[in-house]
Amino acid sequence: MIDPTATLRSEHVAIEGLLTVLEAMAKRLAANEPVPREDLLDAMTVIVEFTDRCHQIKEEDLVFPALSSASPMAGADMARRLTNEHRALRRLVASMRELLPRASATKTARAQLGKDLRTYTRLLREHIRIEEQTLLPEFDRTVGATERTRIAREFDRLEREDVGWGLHEAYAAIIHRLRESYGTLIADSRSAPVAVTPR
Ligand SMILES: [Fe+2]
Numbered sequence: 001m002i003d004p005t006a007t008l009r010s011e012h013v014a015i016e017g018l019l020t021v022l023e024a025m026a027k028r029l030a031a032n033e034p035v036p037r038e039d040l041l042d043a044m045t046v047i048v049e050f051t052d053r054c055h056q057i058k059e060e061d062l063v064f065p066a067l068s069s070a071s072p073m074a075g076a077d078m079a080r081r082l083t084n085e086h087r088a089l090r091r092l093v094a095s096m097r098e099l100l101p102r103a104s105a106t107k108t109a110r111a112q113l114g115k116d117l118r119t120y121t122r123l124l125r126e127h128i129r130i131e132e133q134t135l136l137p138e139f140d141r142t143v144g145a146t147e148r149t150r151i152a153r154e155f156d157r158l159e160r161e162d163v164g165w166g167l168h169e170a171y172a173a174i175i176h177r178l179r180e181s182y183g184t185l186i187a188d189s190r191s192a193p194v195a196v197t198p199r
């Protein structure tokens, strides 16, 4: 069984890979250069299904509540702040999803989408940095072994029942393909095709 913080860290690496693509897309949109509609749709699928439904839900449903009870002051405060950030990110995603159908037709919609993608990337990168530097260390320090095992089991159940077997790897493959297309794949160990935890 994989420890919950190891799972989250590995998902952060995959998400950061996606963010490099979103940045490249935002640059092209700002320069009024074409971005294939399928690429935007693929990126949006990974944002909604992987970043939100698979990753942020694990944090909100399991990690934040466990941290809040193990660390009622500092931990609960972090959980509140990070939940609010998830909400802000979701609002931004909703706005981008609305813009998508018009992005191939109007210059204004393309420019707005580029702007939203840049904002989303900046917010999520900072969010992940805070989670890596404060949330996960506080979780490691305060949440006991029994609770961690329970959460790891719940992560597995969520993958099986809510995300769907094999989809985790499918999202990693989409990120890899987009990184290749947008030239953001740097030859390092963090860029392997399956950068998320294999299950
Ligand atoms: Fe988060």
Ligand SMILES: [Fe+2]
Pocket (backbone or CB within 6 Å): 008, 012, 055, 056, 059, 128, 131
């Ligand atoms: Fe996270």
